[in-house]
Amino acid sequence: xxxxxxxxxxxxxxxxxxxxxxxxxxxxxxxxxxxxxxxxxxxxxxxxxxxxxxxxxxxxxxxxxxxxxxxxxxxxxxxxxxxxxxxxxxxxxxxxxxxxxxxxxxxxxxxxxxxxxxxxxxxxxxxxxxxxxxxxxxxxxxxxxxxxxxxxxxxxxxxxxxxxxxxxxxxxxxxxxxxxxxxxxxxxxxxxxxxxxxxxxxxxxxxxxxxxxxxxxxxxxxxxxxxxxxxxxxxxxxxxxxxxxxxxxxxxxxxxxxxxxxxxxxxxxxxxxxxxxxxxxxxxxxxxxxxxxxxxxxxxxxxxxxxxxxxxxxxxxxxxxxxxxxxxxxxxxxxxxxxxxxxxxxxxxxxxxxxxxxxxxxxxxxxxxxxxxxxxxxxxxxxxxxxxxxxxxxxxxxxxxxxxxxxxxxxx
Ligand code: EPZ
Numbered sequence: 001x002x003x004x005x006x007x008x009x010x011x012x013x014x015x016x017x018x019x020x021x022x023x024x025x026x027x028x029x030x031x032x033x034x035x036x037x038x039x040x041x042x043x044x045x046x047x048x049x050x051x052x053x054x055x056x057x058x059x060x061x062x063x064x065x066x067x068x069x070x071x072x073x074x075x076x077x078x079x080x081x082x083x084x085x086x087x088x089x090x091x092x093x094x095x096x097x098x099x100x101x102x103x104x105x106x107x108x109x110x111x112x113x114x115x116x117x118x119x120x121x122x123x124x125x126x127x128x129x130x131x132x133x134x135x136x137x138x139x140x141x142x143x144x145x146x147x148x149x150x151x152x153x154x155x156x157x158x159x160x161x162x163x164x165x166x167x168x169x170x171x172x173x174x175x176x177x178x179x180x181x182x183x184x185x186x187x188x189x190x191x192x193x194x195x196x197x198x199x200x201x202x203x204x205x206x207x208x209x210x211x212x213x214x215x216x217x218x219x220x221x222x223x224x225x226x227x228x229x230x231x232x233x234x235x236x237x238x239x240x241x242x243x244x245x246x247x248x249x250x251x252x253x254x255x256x257x258x259x260x261x262x263x264x265x266x267x268x269x270x271x272x273x274x275x276x277x278x279x280x281x282x283x284x285x286x287x288x289x290x291x292x293x294x295x296x297x298x299x300x301x302x303x304x305x306x307x308x309x310x311x312x313x314x315x316x317x318x319x320x321x322x323x324x325x326x327x328x329x330x331x332x333x334x335x336x337x338x339x340x341x342x343x344x345x346x347x348x349x350x351x352x353x354x355x356x357x358x359x360x361x362x363x364x365x366x367x368x369x370x371x372x373x374x375x376x377x378x379x380x381x382x383x384x385x386x387x388x389x390x391x392x393x394x395x396x397x398x399x400x401x402x403x404x405x406x407x408x409x410x411x412x
Contacts, residue, residue: 003384004397007406008361008377011284012245014403018235018253018279019045019394020069020228024190026093027167028197028228029053029071033060033100034171035201036076037223044069044228045394048387052091056083060097075223078105085111085142095123096164098146099172102135108146112139121327129156129169133176153178153217161186161211161297167194173215174203182213188298189232189258197226232258233304234393239263239282240308241400243271244315244376246284249403254280261301262309265291269312290316290355294323307333314342315376316355323350332367339364340377375405384412 020043030053032039044050046069054071057064061079065072081101088094088111101108113123127137127144133156135148153176158165166186171194173180185191187209195208201224204216235254242249243266256263256275263273263280270285290313295303303326313320314337324330331351334344339362343354361379366388383389386409389396397407 001384001412002386002409003382003412004386004389005408005410006361006375006377006381006383008359008375008379008381010245010375010404010406012242012247012249012375012400012403012405015250015252016238016399016403018230018238018251019043021045021190021193021231021233022047022049022392023093023163023231023233024193025050025228026053027096027171027190027194028224028226029057029073030096030100031171031194031197031201032057032062032073032075032224033078033097034075034104034174034198035221035223037074039071039073039075039224040226041071041073041224042069042227044071045231047394048391049091049093052087052094056087056094056097059084059087060101081105081107082109082143083111088113092121093164095126096168096171098126098130098144099168099170102130102146102148103151103172103175106147106149109140110144110146112142112144123165125158125160125162125165126168129158129165129182130172132156133169133172133180151176151217153180153215155181155183157183158185160184163188163190163297166191166213170195170205170208170213170215171198173217174198174201174205174221175219176215176217178217180215180217182215183211185211185213186297187211189229189255193229197224200224200226230255233302235259235280236262236302236305237308237393238399239266239271239273239280240305240312241375241403242282243269243284243288244312246286247403248281248283250276250279250281252277252279256280261299262305265293265301265309269316288312288316288355290318290320290353292321292323295326297326303327303330306330310334310344310351310353311337311376313353314340314344314356314359316353318355320353320355321350322353325349336364336367340381375400
């Protein structure tokens with residue numbers, strides 16, 4: 001397996017272009033299952049999860065052509081309604097086929113995803129919502145089987161504003177009979193992107209981006225034509241990479257409205273951030289101030305930026321409290337940061353990070369697909385198990401190299 005070797009301490013400078021958002025591309029590609037015909041989805045990042053979606057759509061019977069980040073999906077001939085274990089186990093988001101298949105074909109069989117590195121991550125809220133819409137759900141040898149002749153509109157109050165649950169139910173409700181109201185819905189930009197795509201397909205949706213989404217079911221939808229929005233988490237990662245190296249980087253494609261919580265915390269930490277040329281410019285501070293964060297559903301501080309922000313706080317001038325509220329077990333990166341000399345103590349959901357003067361290069365593992373390490377360390381950091389990074393970031397080392405990082409991918 002490949003590893004990444006970083007000779008740290010280089011100041012990042014220049015411009016970097018953000019790729020299409022993985023977490024938007026995934027539901028958009030699954031939304032193609034809702035309508036027969038030929039769909040076009042552009043600006044899709046080249047990531048392993050996207051290859052898994054391609055395989056899954058193909059297994060279901062769709063004809064998929066992928067060329068330079070553009071997907072053409074002919075979803076007319078769906079022959080199977082089963083998302084098999086082999087694919088679901090590599091990508092939890094495969095459960096997003098449930099809503100579209102059930103809505104269009106009245107039947108779906110999806111392997112249960114099981115736990116994952118960042119917690120148990122059940123899908124009970126997806127299933128309860130579909131049941132409220134009239135689906136019969138059963139469990140059969142590790143598979144969820146859902147059936148409904150036609151789903152019916154319902155008012156569903158989600159216990160947690162789950163991102164995937166909101167997406168699944170929103171897609172299912174587009175073809176249901178009657179009106180569905182999703183209360184305590186997730187408000188992430190990816191939800192807005194999906195709702196806009198569904199509206200283009202002929203769905204009737206209002207309120208996406210607020211905690212109440214209303215979907216009036218229609219009889220049928222049309223094929224989709226859309227380009228995926230820029231990845232806010234990749235953008236945020238480059239903002240932090242610039243700050244941590246005291247750099248000066250223009251992150252093209254970064255949308256400030258998607259990144260408000262992070263931008264305000266980076267400013268508190270001393271970074272200068274300005275809107276410029278279709279993106280955001282970040283100038284890193286000479287002294288990184290320690291600030292506290294608590295992860296929350298959007299528009300709160302994103303859990304997907306917690307690990308990177310902790311790396312920044314490891315070099316803060318004081319003490320920072322980092323509280324993880326979204327996932328139960330998303331502190332695996334702490335041990336790796338400690339190996340680089342960070343002073344971090346964990347108690348329950350809170351990490352107390354006392355800033356140190358410098359981080360020391362060390363062999364570490366990427367334990368989270370959002371782990372970012374080594375850029376600021378004094379000497380060589382070797383990051384292994386980088387398949388996690390490769391799941392989240394397109395061409396990460398090439399992009400960082402373009403900004404002046406001394407970084408290379410080597411075969412282990
Ligand atoms: C999405 O996961 C993202 N994935 C994650 O990004 C992201 O970390 C997460 O949202 C939170 O922002 C995709 O969009 C593909 P949730 P999702 O359902 O939809 C609990 C990355 O880095 N929950 O909002 O699976 C769950 O256990 C990835 O790209 C239930 O209890 O997240 C968790 O604690 C990692 N029951 C919380 O809700 C349910 O039925 C939030 O999960 C569903 C969720």
